[in-house]
Amino acid sequence: MRRSNLKAHLLRPQFAALAAVLFINWLLFPGFFAITWQDGRFFGSVIDVLNRGAPVAILAIGMTAVIATRGVDLSVGAVMAISGAVAAVMVSDGTPAVVAVAVALSAGLVCGLWNGVLVTYLDIQPIIATLVLMVAGRGLAQLVTEGSIVTFADPLLIYIGTGSLLGLPMPVVIAAVLMLLATLAVRRTALGLLIEAVGVNRSAARFAGISSRLLLLLVYTFAGFCAAISGLIVAGDIRGADANNAGLWMELDAILAVVIGGTSLLGGRFSIPMSVVGALIIQAMNTGILISGFSPQFNLVVKSAVIILILVLQSPMAAQWIARRTTAAERTPR
């Protein structure tokens, strides 16, 4: 990547927003940026933001690809619950953890494939197609756990949720690796271009010779896979699978992260790293509200205020207004 390009990336409003949120956090809590080394890993509020933000960031990576095809996946929260439940139940039945993780990830793949089949072969609108699994998925997860919260003490699963690699929490490492691989896959191959083509105009893409069905299947399956990883992290973190609450409302956070990251909901323009930045902005706000001593209830109000602000800024009306301002400024002699 060229240097000027990188600079332009860093000047995006999302980074300014992240910096602003972190700055406010620092004002509220002067020790915010302090990082200590203890027991072979880093500790500190910033690390905590990264760690807590990782599950949503991972969801957002898959969601970005889906939204880029002008779709949406509402079922990721339920898929998280399913994958956590599958892993927890298998481990507590004595299955080796590696097998349990593999089966949980495949469960996510199957869920994603189901969504993809509904969207492509049955031509159902994405919101509705994934709504089916969103409603039924949590029930399926409860079916797997038989309605109880299944706890486990398996070292591998706990390591996925709370362990550390090179001093960084495992969820952060997983999210970073996934982000890197996904970004390379879409930007170093034609995949990203094809996804954008399908997002802009599916029939035009088909006439251009892109097998849009295969691509959509791939994208939804990938979103399911990401959700399964996220589900494993959340289950490993609490050392148990809670079918009712694991990943509850996370699909909305993930969509919000993608929108904050500047991916167009109308398809065709997307950026996976920016969605991850979006997830970090959300988490930094959450942490800020918590450490400032406000009750967590303000979280939702602040979140909605941020969405409204972004929507107003992204709207055509604001674009017109800015365009008028800049042309007016150019006309006035300096």
Place this chain on the structure above:
Amino acid sequence: MNRALRPLIATTLIFALAYVAAVLQYPSMLSTRVLGNFLTDNAFLGIAAVGMTFVIISGGIDLSVGAVIGFTTVLIATLIMWAGLHPFAAFAVALGVAALFGAVMGAAIHYLKVPSFIVTLAGMFLARGGASVLSPDSIGIKHEVYTAISRSYILLPGGGRLTVIGLVMLAVFAVGIILAHRTRFGSYVYALGGSETSAALMGVPVARTTVLVYTLSATLAGLAGIVFSLYTSAGYSLSALGVELDAIAAVVIGGTLLTGGYGFIAGTFIGVMLQGLVQTYIVFDGTLSSWWTKIVIGGLLFLFILLQRLVFSASSPKGKVFWKT
């Protein structure tokens, strides 16, 4: 037979078959008591689903209804218990606040050109957050009006009780059917869902209709909140969690197309009743756990989406695409 009514007939037929099957297994389900409870237990869902039907026919979606119900219950509880307002005054305030909320969302959707899905998502966060800022805890409502309303009912033959909130739901459905099929506003909503551009070219006031549709949906969600607070005698910020999904499911099961422009209010009624039937059946059975409700409703949703596709591809003469991709 009118082709346009096929999905409605299919839904009604499936409900009748499911009910007959349930009655064959548990004969006591065929009583006015059970039917009366269907109405009472699902009153808030039904009222919210009417508003959702209008929104979906207009080609949008409203994810904020559950949150508005929760917010309304808390607002009413605080107004009655802390501010000492008379319940009817509190109801009026709550409806006003909900209507304003919907109008603002509708205006945002139209003027900012943002998908309804995102605007109402923000609305959902705002309403839930606002409710928990008002009071994070559940507030019990004690007032003679509440006890009077919950005690009054019409006795049906066979011992069934038609409660006030059940009657409110039936009235909302009746008004909704008239509004959708017999008024200019109703035609505007259908036109908007068919194609916004064509509707605008035909002279439909798009801005006003969009704002009104979301105002209607939020007001009905507010009414559903009032009914919910009468039903539970409490205000709680987390009440009616996920009702928006149940309402969407009821609308889809009722034969309304999610792409807009086509649907029935009466179908939504059957959709709500079918969900009530699933819940009641699981209660009657006793051995099935409550999570089966979710799986069955998800399965029904899938079945009806599939059915709609089959019916539409069979009835459309030249394979006209009814599902925009």
